[in-house]
Amino acid sequence: MIAFVALSCALLLAFVLCCVVLGWSLDVYNPPAMPADVALVFGCGEPWKADARLRQALAVHQAGLAPHLIVSGGVRMPGRATTEAEWFRDWLVERGVPPERVHLENRATNTAENAEFSWPILEAHGWRRVILVMSDFEGLRAHLTARRAWLGKDVTLYDMHASSAPRWSRWGWWTSAEGWRLTNHTVPRLFRYGLLPYLWRR
DSSP states (O other): OHHHHHHHHHHHHHHHHHHHHHHHHHTOOBOOSSOOSEEEEOOOSSHHHHHHHHHHHHHHHHTTSOSEEEEEOOSBOTTOSSBHHHHHHHHHHHTTOOGGGEEEEOOOOSHHHHHHHHHHHHHHHTOOEEEEEOBGGGHHHHHHHHHHHTTTSOOEEEEOOBOOTTTOOTTTGGGSHHHHHHHHHHHHHHHHTTOGGGGTOO
C-alpha cells in the first residue's frame, strides 16, 4: 500500500510538473530592454482575445516600447461591418494612440498571414525590431510563425503576451476544461504547421 501511494504521488507530481513546463513553454516571452521599432498585434477569432491583445498593445505603446503599432486581421469582427484590423485601429485611436502611429494590415485570415502580410509594412519603414503581441497560450506559436515568415531578413523578435486569465495561465491551465481547450488549440498546430524546427533556426 505504501509503495502504491508513493508511486501515485510520484506520478501526480510528474504530471503537474509536465503541465507547468508546457504552460511556461507556450508562454515564453522576451520583452525588449530598450524600445523596439514597432509592435505587431495579431488578429484573432474571439472578442475576449481581441480585448486582451489591444490592452497589451496599448500598454506597450504607452510605456514607450513601441512607437508604432501594426494591427493585422482581415476577418470581420462579430456583429460589425469592419475587419479586425480596422476595429483594432479605431479602438487604439479612441484611447489616445495617434492615427499615424497605427498601421493597418487588413487581409490576413490566420497567424501565418498576419506575419506574411505585415512584412511589406516592416520593409517599407525599415523596421527590424518587432514586438509580437499575442495571447499568452499562443505566444510560442506566434513567435515561431513570425520567425519562419521573416527568416533571413535580419529581424529581432520580442514577445509581450496578452493575459488570458482567468481562462488560461501558465501555472494552472490544466486545472480547468477551458485551459485544456485552449492548450489543445495551440499545441497540435506547432506540429501540424512544422514550427518546432524554427526553435533553432534564426
